[in-house]
Amino acid sequence: xxxxxxxxxxxxxxxxxxxxxxxxxxxxxxxxxxxxxxxxxxxxxxxxxxxxxxxxxxxxxxxxxxxxxx
Amino acid sequence: xxxxxxxxxxxxxxxxxxxxxxxxxxxxxxxxxxxxxxxxxxxxxxxxxxxxxxxxxxxxxxxxxxxxxxxxxxxxxxxxxxxxxxxxxxxxxxxxxxxxxxxxxxxxxxxxxxxxxxxxxxxxxxxxxxxxxxxxxxxxxxxxxxxxxxxxxxxxxxxxxxxxxxxxxxxxxxxxxxxxxxxxxxxxxxxxxxxxxxxxxxxxxxxxxxxxxxxxxxxxxxxxxxxxxxxxxxxxxxxxxxxxxxxxxxxxxxxxxxxxxxxxxxxxxxxxxxxxxxxxxxxxxxxxxxxxxxxxxxxxxxxxxxxxxxxxxxxxxxxxxxxxxxxxxxxxxxxxxxxxxxxxxxxxxxxxxxxxxxxxxxxxxxxxxxxxxxxxxxxxxxxxxxxxxxxxxxxxxxxxxxxxxxxxxxxxxxxxxxxxxxxxxxxxxxxxxxxxxxxxxxxxxxxxxxxxxxxxxxxxxxxxxxxxxxxxxxxxxxxxxxxxxxxxxxxxxxxxxxxxxxxxxxxxxxxxxxxxxxxxxxxxxxxxxxxxxxxxxxxxxxxxxxxxxxxxxxxxxxxxxxxxxxxxxxxxxxxxxxxxxxxxxxxxxxxxxxxxxxxxxxxxxxxxxxxxxxxxxxxxxxxxxxxxxxxxxxxxxxxxxxxxxxxxxxxxxxxxxxxxxxxxxxxxxxxxxxxxxxxxxxxxxxxxx
Numbered sequence: 001x002x003x004x005x006x007x008x009x010x011x012x013x014x015x016x017x018x019x020x021x022x023x024x025x026x027x028x029x030x031x032x033x034x035x036x037x038x039x040x041x042x043x044x045x046x047x048x049x050x051x052x053x054x055x056x057x058x059x060x061x062x063x064x065x066x067x068x069x070x
Numbered sequence: 071x072x073x074x075x076x077x078x079x080x081x082x083x084x085x086x087x088x089x090x091x092x093x094x095x096x097x098x099x100x101x102x103x104x105x106x107x108x109x110x111x112x113x114x115x116x117x118x119x120x121x122x123x124x125x126x127x128x129x130x131x132x133x134x135x136x137x138x139x140x141x142x143x144x145x146x147x148x149x150x151x152x153x154x155x156x157x158x159x160x161x162x163x164x165x166x167x168x169x170x171x172x173x174x175x176x177x178x179x180x181x182x183x184x185x186x187x188x189x190x191x192x193x194x195x196x197x198x199x200x201x202x203x204x205x206x207x208x209x210x211x212x213x214x215x216x217x218x219x220x221x222x223x224x225x226x227x228x229x230x231x232x233x234x235x236x237x238x239x240x241x242x243x244x245x246x247x248x249x250x251x252x253x254x255x256x257x258x259x260x261x262x263x264x265x266x267x268x269x270x271x272x273x274x275x276x277x278x279x280x281x282x283x284x285x286x287x288x289x290x291x292x293x294x295x296x297x298x299x300x301x302x303x304x305x306x307x308x309x310x311x312x313x314x315x316x317x318x319x320x321x322x323x324x325x326x327x328x329x330x331x332x333x334x335x336x337x338x339x340x341x342x343x344x345x346x347x348x349x350x351x352x353x354x355x356x357x358x359x360x361x362x363x364x365x366x367x368x369x370x371x372x373x374x375x376x377x378x379x380x381x382x383x384x385x386x387x388x389x390x391x392x393x394x395x396x397x398x399x400x401x402x403x404x405x406x407x408x409x410x411x412x413x414x415x416x417x418x419x420x421x422x423x424x425x426x427x428x429x430x431x432x433x434x435x436x437x438x439x440x441x442x443x444x445x446x447x448x449x450x451x452x453x454x455x456x457x458x459x460x461x462x463x464x465x466x467x468x469x470x471x472x473x474x475x476x477x478x479x480x481x482x483x484x485x486x487x488x489x490x491x492x493x494x495x496x497x498x499x500x501x502x503x504x505x506x507x508x509x510x511x512x513x514x515x516x517x518x519x520x521x522x523x524x525x526x527x528x529x530x531x532x533x534x535x536x537x538x539x540x541x542x543x544x545x546x547x548x549x550x551x552x553x554x555x556x557x558x559x560x561x562x563x564x565x566x567x568x569x570x571x572x573x574x575x576x577x578x579x580x581x582x583x584x585x586x587x588x589x590x591x592x593x594x595x596x597x598x599x600x601x602x603x604x605x606x607x608x609x610x611x612x613x614x615x616x617x618x619x620x621x622x623x624x625x626x627x628x629x630x631x632x633x634x635x636x637x638x639x640x641x642x643x644x645x646x647x648x649x650x651x652x653x654x655x656x657x658x659x660x661x662x663x664x665x666x667x668x669x670x671x672x673x674x675x676x677x678x679x680x681x682x683x684x685x686x687x688x689x690x691x692x693x694x695x696x697x698x699x700x701x702x703x704x705x706x707x708x709x710x711x712x713x714x715x716x717x718x719x720x721x722x723x724x725x726x727x728x729x730x731x732x733x734x735x736x737x738x739x740x741x742x743x744x745x746x747x748x749x750x751x752x753x754x755x756x757x758x759x
Contacts (some may be wrong), residue, residue: 061148
């Protein structure tokens with residue numbers, strides 16, 4: 001029983017984190033490493049952002065359009 | 071699974087749904103169990119999702135699993151990003167479900183439980199969910215473009231501009247009416263006012279926490295925030311019992327309205343991270359938590375519905391808002407059945423996250439069904455109240471009289487039993503001084519929720535449950551208010567930027583202040599008029615909002631119908647064409663009646679003329695005479711606004727029909743703006759599980 005709860009938790013926890021944006025920085029890091037490092041970072045690639053700076057841009061960007069409804 | 075078994079199961083679901091639906095439709099007894107409504111809803115949703123939505127997906131839209139979505143093609147790790155479908159579902163649902171599905175059904179309950187319930191079910195299955203899903207699909211095929219852009223690309227400049235202007239106007243009316251709901255809930259209620267006030271510093275603290283103290287730790291911050299919010303409900307009770315503090319938070323409607331206007335301006339000018347973003351997180355958790363708790367409580371308690379199936383107010387004499395069942399029940403319940411606002415979400419954030427087209431049905435259609443279910447629960451929470459109590463809470467003092475004894479006598483004369491002692495006891499249980507004339511839906515919903523929760527989780531805590539429900543509604547009404555003001559500001563800056571370039575810069579401070587002030591002045595005006603209106607204001611503002619929202623839905627369906635015809639799918643065009651025709655019928659009829667009706671409770675001009683002649687003859691009491699000129703001006707303004715909405719709607723429809731006819735006659739039309747096919751490279755097992 002405890003094991004099943006544990007399994008369920010392991011399945012649901014990443015989803016909760018993703019839903020809330022808690023893991024946004026980690027996902028950004030992964031994306032950055034996948035897309036910019038492997039292909040050889042060129043001059044045009046933006047530098048890697050710190051957690052604080054990333055979060056700042058991420059949050060400001062989220063609120064540019066219609067986000068909430070009636 | 072065995073094919074035959076599947077058929078048997080679906081037949082059983084169909085049969086159960088039919089039984090439940092006929093029970094709620096034919097019941098004329100004293101009361102009916104709420105579980106019948108839940109059963110009917112779940113069966114109808116299941117069948118519609120399994121068959122109708124699947125048919126639309128495969129036959130009408132021809133969804134292609136092998137096609138790369140914008141999230142994959144334009145993946146930038148931020149706004150375009152392939153995301154787990156349950157996460158997208160969560161985002162999408164949180165974005166579409168606001169206070170609308172809670173307020174609309176509560177107001178429409180004045181007709182009885184049946185009309186609203188049927189419209190919520192049928193409207194969602196054939197209209198709202200189809201609109202959301204089809205718009206999402208077309209936006210995904212167009213790099214996640216917005217409704218306005220799609221209207222411009224596919225129909226023409228007129229359609230695009232109409233969508234933009236329509237959105238802006240709805241935003242103004244919506245914010246005003248929601249502000250009014252909060253004001254009516256906080257009026258002379260120190261507990262509610264102090265709790266709602268406390269949510270502001272709490273949100274700011276969480277904003278600071280996420281920004282500077284522990285950057286990006288969203289869940290941690292949210293958990294702290296939720297605990298603080300719950301504490302603020304408790305603290306409100308303490309304020310209520312403290313004589314000196316009590317006086318600080320005990321206010322008339324007008325000062326509260328001014329406070330909300332000042333707050334709205336501050337929220338639009340302050341940076342998002344400080345107030346808007348953290349408030350949004352908190353309201354989302356509160357919303358999801360409360361909706362789940364309400365569902366559990368309803369299933370556990372199986373409450374009886376005491377409202378009759380139909381009341382005598384179907385003839386248009388209802389106390390909460392005037393107007394006959396047709397078309398006004400369809401205008402009053404917009405969100406929950408069909409809401410044009412959803413088309414903005416379906417063509418905004420969501421299409422940029424979806425990893426595979428086959429999830430369009432679940433996100434577009436499924437999330438709307440869930441929202442519709444929330445509306446059904448709101449209907450249940452409103453109708454489990456004794457009808458006399460329901461009308462005592464919701465009837466404005468201009469209709470039933472200011473004194474409790476008059477109000478009770480009037481409501482009794484309609485045939486609904488209620489006594490002054492009963493209302494006093496109820497107010498005492500809920501920790502309020504009075505519950506009369508709290509028009510707007512929030513308080514009656516809170517009483518309904520408190521009684522359901524109270525029965526399920528402990529009756530001694532009624533006052534706490536009531537104020538929890540008020541806080542929960544207020545917090546996401548204020549979120550809509552913040553977000554709406556900001557969106558309105560961006561739109562206005564965008565429009566003004568065409569004339570004066572500098573004003574179009576979103577970070578140029580003078581422009582921010584001017585445009586925010588203009589947007590706030592827009593809704594602030596309607597809020598002010600709503601508060602000084604002795605008939606409650608909701609009777610004017612809510613139908614106006616309904617008409618505007620349904621108009622936006624009609625524009626979205628116009629765009630979809632146009633695209634279907636242009637893609638050579640004329641024989642399937644009824645899928646969006648039918649709900650479109652219905653929406654056009656109800657909005658046009660409602661608008662016609664609001665403008666030309668002789669009934670002073672329906673027609674804007676009739677009301678204005680009636681008030682003018684009363685003012686001229688000097689028959690108005692002094693307090694009413696003082697505000698009469700403003701009310702007369704407002705009635706005229708509302709009439710012209712309604713005319714404007716209908717004109718915009720018909721212009722878009724004629725534009726769309728012209729495009730369709732041109733297309734069918736093989737004359738040149740704007741080309742389809744669908745992006746070319748590219749096969750998906752995504753191993754999507756990780757995003758879809």
